[in-house]
Amino acid sequence: MEGLVAIMAAPVIIFMIFVAPIWLILHYRSRNKINAGLNDDERQSLQDLARTAERLQDRIQTLESILDAEHPSWRHKHQGGGA
Numbered sequence: 001m002e003g004l005v006a007i008m009a010a011p012v013i014i015f016m017i018f019v020a021p022i023w024l025i026l027h028y029r030s031r032n033k034i035n036a037g038l039n040d041d042e043r044q045s046l047q048d049l050a051r052t053a054e055r056l057q058d059r060i061q062t063l064e065s066i067l068d069a070e071h072p073s074w075r076h077k078h079q080g081g082g083a
Contacts (some may be wrong), residue, residue, distance in 0.1 A: 038046065067074045
């Protein structure tokens with residue numbers, strides 16, 4: 001019976017000594033990376049996308065003002081009456 005307990009305890013002891021600490025270290029390291037936020041490349045890409053979106057918004061506003069001047073009823077025809 002004592003031999004069976006020793007055989008059953010050996011994998012648990014090995015797990016607790018070797019596997020569990022490594023597992024915990026890797027787990028918390030990945031959690032810290034997730035919580036750290038954006039890195040510099042991701043932040044730069046996000047800023048580039050924001051600038052592009054602003055330029056596109058300016059273009060759309062310019063096109064809408066041109067259409068308003070040349071074809072005043074274009075919004076009514078294409079947006080179902082909304083202005």
